[in-house]
Amino acid sequence: MSQEKSEKLRSFEQQALPLMPQLYGAALRWTRNPSDAEDLVQETFSKAFVAWAKFEQGTNLKAWLFRIMTNTHINLYNKRNKDQAKTALDDLEDWQIGKGESITSISTRSAEAEAMDNLPSGVIKEALDQIPEEFRMVVYYAVVEGLPYAEIADVMGTPVGTVMSRLHRGKKLLKTLLSDYASQEGYRVEAGKE
Amino acid sequence: MKHLDCEEVKQSVHEYLHSELHEPELDSVTAHLANCDSCEQHYDIEIVFNQVIQRSCDEAPTQELAERVMQRLREIQDHD
Numbered sequence: 428m429s430q431e432k433s434e435k436l437r438s439f440e441q442q443a444l445p446l447m448p449q450l451y452g453a454a455l456r457w458t459r460n461p462s463d464a465e466d467l468v469q470e471t472f473s474k475a476f477v478a479w480a481k482f483e484q485g486t487n488l489k490a491w492l493f494r495i496m497t498n499t500h501i502n503l504y505n506k507r508n509k510d511q512a513k514t515a516l517d518d519l520e521d522w523q524i525g526k527g528e529s530i531t532s533i534s535t536r537s538a539e540a541e542a543m544d545n546l547p548s549g550v551i552k553e554a555l556d557q558i559p560e561e562f563r564m565v566v567y568y569a570v571v572e573g574l575p576y577a578e579i580a581d582v583m584g585t586p587v588g589t590v591m592s593r594l595h596r597g598k599k600l601l602k603t604l605l606s607d608y609a610s611q612e613g614y615r616v617e618a619g620k621e
Numbered sequence: 622m623k624h625l626d627c628e629e630v631k632q633s634v635h636e637y638l639h640s641e642l643h644e645p646e647l648d649s650v651t652a653h654l655a656n657c658d659s660c661e662q663h664y665d666i667e668i669v670f671n672q673v674i675q676r677s678c679d680e681a682p683t684q685e686l687a688e689r690v691m692q693r694l695r696e697i698q699d700h701d
Binding site (some may be wrong): 448452531537540546549552570591598601 | 666671673676687689695
């Protein structure tokens with residue numbers, strides 16, 4: 428193994444590999460199951476390693492890896508044409524998405540927050556899995572990763588306006604699903620707990 | 622400062638919470654929130670919602686995956 432080669436692996440190992448937890452989290456949202464998520468992480472790191480010389484040191488490595496993951500996922504699973512990235516949901520009017528109604532039938536806001544806080548993680552994940560992936564990923568990158576809109580736009584290959592509207596709509600869709608769950612489960616918080 | 626109604630302030634909740642709101646809108650929203658319980662509670666619910674989503678996405682990769690990836694990188698390097 429030449430000196431230069433081992434240096435490349437060493438720098439990649441030091442800089443990129445510590446981001447595996449973040450990449451795995453995103454991969455799980457893309458694929459919705461651990462086995463495919465692991466494949467996607469491995470494939471993303473492989474592609475990133477091959478392209479490592481092209482990474483501009485000092486720029487955002489995590490965003491660079493997320494962008495490679497987007498393309499890898501599309502190639503591996505979707506075979507989707509990038510032009511089709513706009514989904515039918517993007518074309519709906521706001522009122523058609525639903526109001527993102529409150530998850531309880533009780534009107535007090537503190538009860539609403541408490542009911543939401545009590546939702547099991549598994550239920551939240553299931554709801555996330557049910558919304559279209561372009562919406563799911565924007566919600567994930569914004570809420571869990573805390574990426575700025577401009578970086579999400581870059582990672583997803585869409586304009587910033589699309590990021591904004593998908594975040595709004597994605598969260599509305601999630602709330603609607605969770606409120607359906609809450610009413611099915613007879614989720615109630617004591618009224619008058621304000 | 623531009624006066625915003627509740628509907629407009631509620632519309633801005635995501636931009637506000639994700640630090641995507643800038644002057645002068647930021648001032649207008651902050652001023653409105655200071656004087657409006659209904660909007661403030663609307664924002665609080667969104668904060669809780671974000672926390673709940675963050676909490677639910679807490680999966681960690683296995684050590685085997687880390688080893689698999691390293692193994693793959695070495696293979697790529699050897700064939701370089």
